[in-house]
Amino acid sequence: MKWILLVGALIGVPGVRAQQAFTEGQAELVKVEKIFEGAPHAAFTDLIRFNNLWYCCFRVSDGHAGGTDGKIKVLLSSTGKNWVEQAEIELPGVDLRDPKLEVLPDGRTLLLMMGGSVYEGGTLKGRMPHFSTTQDGKVWTPPLKLLGEGDWLWRVTLNAADSQLYGVAYNIYPEKGAPPEEPENRARLYSSANGSVWRLVADLQVPGKPNEATVRFLDGGRAVMLLRREGGDRKGVIGVSEPPYRQWSWTPQAAPLGGPNFIVLPDGSMVAGSRGFGKTPGAHMVLFKMTETSLEPVLELPSGGDCSYPGMVWHDGMLWVSYYSTHEDGKTSIYLAKVRLNWVK
Numbered sequence: 204m205k206w207i208l209l210v211g212a213l214i215g216v217p218g219v220r221a222q223q224a225f226t227e228g229q230a231e232l233v234k235v236e237k238i239f240e241g242a243p244h245a246a247f248t249d250l251i252r253f254n255n256l257w258y259c260c261f262r263v264s265d266g267h268a269g270g271t272d273g274k275i276k277v278l279l280s281s282t283g284k285n286w287v288e289q290a291e292i293e294l295p296g297v298d299l300r301d302p303k304l305e306v307l308p309d310g311r312t313l314l315l316m317m318g319g320s321v322y323e324g325g326t327l328k329g330r331m332p333h334f335s336t337t338q339d340g341k342v343w344t345p346p347l348k349l350l351g352e353g354d355w356l357w358r359v360t361l362n363a364a365d366s367q368l369y370g371v372a373y374n375i376y377p378e379k380g381a382p383p384e385e386p387e388n389r390a391r392l393y394s395s396a397n398g399s400v401w402r403l404v405a406d407l408q409v410p411g412k413p414n415e416a417t418v419r420f421l422d423g424g425r426a427v428m429l430l431r432r433e434g435g436d437r438k439g440v441i442g443v444s445e446p447p448y449r450q451w452s453w454t455p456q457a458a459p460l461g462g463p464n465f466i467v468l469p470d471g472s473m474v475a476g477s478r479g480f481g482k483t484p485g486a487h488m489v490l491f492k493m494t495e496t497s498l499e500p501v502l503e504l505p506s507g508g509d510c511s512y513p514g515m516v517w518h519d520g521m522l523w524v525s526y527y528s529t530h531e532d533g534k535t536s537i538y539l540a541k542v543r544l545n546w547v548k
Contacts (some may be wrong), residue, residue, distance in 0.1 A: 224500075225482050225500045225501060225502070225503070226492070226499055226500070226501050228545060229492055229499075229501035229502070229544070229545055229546055230490055230492075230501040230502035230522075230542055230543065230544050230545065231502075231542065231543040231545065232502060232504065232505075232540060232541075232542055233521065233540075233541040233542060233543050234540065234541045235504065235505055235538055235539070235540040235541075236538065236539050236540075237531075237536050237537070237538055238259065238278065238286050238525075238537050238538065238539050239261070239276070239278065239286070239536060239537035240534065240536040240537070241263075242263035242264070243264070243265040243266070243534075243535075244263065244264050244265055244266050244267060244535045245261055245262070245263050245276075245527060245535050245536055245537050246261060246262055246267065246509070246512060246527040246535050247261055247262045247300055247301045247302065247462070247512045247527065248260065248261040248512055248513065248514045248525040248526055248527055248537055249261075249302055249303045249304045249358075249514035249525065250304075250513075250514025250515065250516050250523060250524070250525040250539075251304040251305070251306070251313070251514070251516060252516055252518060253304075253306060253313050253340070254340075255281075256279055256280065256281055256340065257279065257280040257281070257282075257283050257286075258277060258278070258279055258304055258313070258340065259277070259278045259280075259286065259514065259525050259537070259539070260275055260276065260277045260278070260302040260303075260304055260315065260514075261275070261276055261302065261525075261527065261537050262274070262275055262276075262299065262300045262301070262302060263275075263276055264298070264300075267509055268298075268300075268320075269298075269322055269325045269327075270325075272293070272294075272295075272296065272297060272298040272299070272322075273298045273299045273300045274291055274292065274293040274299060275290075275291070275292040275293070275299050275302045275315070275317055276288060276290070276291050276292075277289050277290040277291075277292070277315070277340070277343075279340050283523065283539065289340050289341055290337075290340070290341065290343050292315070292317070292335055292343055292346060294319065294333065294345075294346045296321060297319045297320070297321055297333070297346075298319070298320040298321070298322060299317045299318070299319055299333065299346065300317065300318045300319075300320065301317065301318040301355075301357060301415075301512070302315055302316065302317050303315070303316040303317075303357070303358045303359065304316075304514075305358075305359050305360060305361055305368065305398075306361060307336070307361075307368070307397065307398050308361060308366045308367070308368070308396060308397070311338055312336050312337070312338055312398075313336065313337050313338070313340070314334060314335075314336055314359070314368075314398045315334060315335045315336065315337070315343065316332060316333075316334050316349075316356060316357075316358065316359055316370070317332065317333045317334065317335070317346060318330065318332055318333075318355050318357070319331050319332060319333045319346070319348075326382075327382055328382060329352060329353070329381065329382070330352070330353055330354075330355055330375075331348050331349070331350070331351070331352055331353070331354065332348070332349040332350060332354060332355055332356040332372070333346035333347060333348055333349065334346065334347055334349055334398060334399065335347070336398065347399070349399070349401065350372055350393070350401060351380070352380050352381065353374040353375065353376050353377065353380055353381070354372040354373075354374050355372055355373050355374070355375075355414070356370050356371070356372040356393065356401070357370065357371060357372070357373065357414070357415050357416060357417075358370055358371075358415075358416070358417050358418075358464070359395075359398070360417070360418055360419055360420065362420045362424065362426075363420065364420060364423065364424035364446070365424065365446070366396070367394045367395065367396055368394060368395045368396070368398055369392060369393070369394050369404070369418050369420075369426070369448070370392075370393055370401075370416075370418065371390055371391065371392055371393075371407065371413075371416035371418060371428070371430070372390070372391055372393055373388050373389065373390045373391075373413055373414045373415075373416070374388060374389045374390075374391075375388055375412075375414075377389035387410070387412060387434070388412040388413055388414060388433075388434075389406070390406075390407040390408075390409055390413040390414070390416065390430070391403055391404075391405065391406050391407060392404040392405045392407060392418070392448060404447070404448050404449065405444075405448055405449045405450075405451070407430075407442070407451060409430060409432070409440065409442075409453065410434070410435065411432040411433070411434040411435035411436070411437070412432055412433040412434030412435075413430055413431070413432050413433075413440075414431050414432070414433055415430070415431040415460070415461075415462060415463055416428055416429065416430040416431065416463070417429050417463055417464050417465055419465060419466065419467050419473070420467070421467060421471065422471070424445070424446045425443065425444070425445055426442075426443065426444045426445075426446075426448050427441065427442070427443055427465075427467075427473070427495055428441065428442040428443075428444075428451070429441055429460070429463045429464070429465050429475060429477075429493070430442060430460075430463070431459070431460040431461065431462075431463050431477075432459075432460075437459040438455055438456050438457065438458060438459055438460075439455075439456045439458070439459060439460035439463060439477070439498075440453045440454060440455050440456060441453065441454045441456065441493075441495065441496060441497070441498070442454075443495050454495075454496040454497070456497070456498050457498070458479065458480060458498075459478075459480075460477040460478065460479075461477055461478030461486070461511045461512075462476075462477060462478055462511040462512030462513065463475065463476075463477040464476050464477070464512075464513050464514065464515055465491075465493050465515070466515045466516070466517060468517055468544070468547055469517065469547070470547055470548065472492070472493075472546065472547065473492075473493040473494065474490060474491070474492060474493060474515070474522060474544060475490070475491040475492075475493040475498060476488065476489070476490050476491070476511075476513035476515055476524060476526070477489060477491070477511060477513075478510060478511035478512075479491075479500060479503070479511075482500070482503045483503065485507055485508070486507065486508065486509075486510060486511070487503045487504070487506045487507055487510065488503070488504040488506035488510050488511050488513065488524075488526045488528060489502070489503050489504070490502040490503075490504065490522075490524070490542065492546065502542060504524065504526065504528075504538075504540050504542075505528070505530060505538070505540075506526065506528035506530050506538075507528060507529060507530035508528070508529035508530060508533070509527075509528075509529045509535055510526065510527060510528040510529060510530070510535075511526060511527070511528075512526060512527060513525060513526040514526075520547075521541050521542065521543060522541070522542040522543075522544055523539065523540070523541055523542075524539070524540045524541075524542060525537065525538070525539050525540075526538055526540070
């Protein structure tokens with residue numbers, strides 16, 4: 204597959220934090236609440252509605268990476284107001300992180316994807332994604348491995364057009380299959396009918412150490428992808444593709460991304476969330492009005508420091524956003540925001 208650029212070039216100075224002008228009046232924060240603060244470090248959220256219940260998952264540990272192996276907590280709520288811890292998933296010797304939720308094609312089973320890192324004395328020794336499933340939110344299957352050593356299947360999405368799950372796995376040591384990290388990553392698109400067996404769809408061949416990616420599908424099956432890059436100018440890209448998703452066209456964006464997510468709204472428009480920079484100094488949880496080629500920042504949620512990794516759900520005419528942040532007392536906690544998007548009629 205060729206690397207096809209639609210706009211601009213992916214060159215620049217590593218680490219640049221681009222400042223972006225926010226478009227006022229597009230989005231309005233209605234309410235934000237802290238829903239979890241019971242760990243030294245709580246981060247990397249996702250949010251979904253399943254069987255008329257809210258599910259919010261995240262990692263707990265003593266730091267962003269390394270240290271105590273991470274565990275995955277799952278909170279449930281019937282209203283989105285009062286949350287109950289329903290599960291804590293752990294795997295001895297493995298730092299479980301970046302949990303993501305999706306409903307399997309059968310419509311009866313909830314899939315939990317997790318990264319799995321192995322450390323020895325604070326040094327990364329290996330990585331492999333894991334998954335767990337539930338039908339009632341209470342009993343979860345033991346975490347099982349996916350794909351190969353070094354792969355990280357970050358977020359998966361059900362495509363209604365073909366009843367397949369799709370997700371991007373990235374590998375930071377693609378040639379040797381083991382640490383240390385190599386100069387360039389590999390990012391590949393995979394699909395699955397059941398969440399456990401995955402087949403390769405496309406080698407994305409995006410330069411600049413591509414990693415975290417979210418892919419969604421428009422009516423008719425057209426795919427859109429929001430992809431983070433950690434090399435070169437580190438700026439994110441948006442990709443588009445038609446079935447069977449082997450050829451992608453890419454548009455560079457104005458700024459780096461962190462924990463990128465987006466959803467397609469009922470009117471066909473899109474809203475994205477990511478770590479962003481621009482309205483006030485430092486990193487923040489930022490929402491963007493998104494098209495197939497652009498990200499337009501519209502709202503900065505109460506946040507700061509180590510933050511981002513939103514889960515996003517459209518419900519009852521409102522955008523619900525889970526995220527983590529360190530802006531209160533220097534401690535990472537989990538937040539839930541409700542946002543009105545004024546462009547959605």
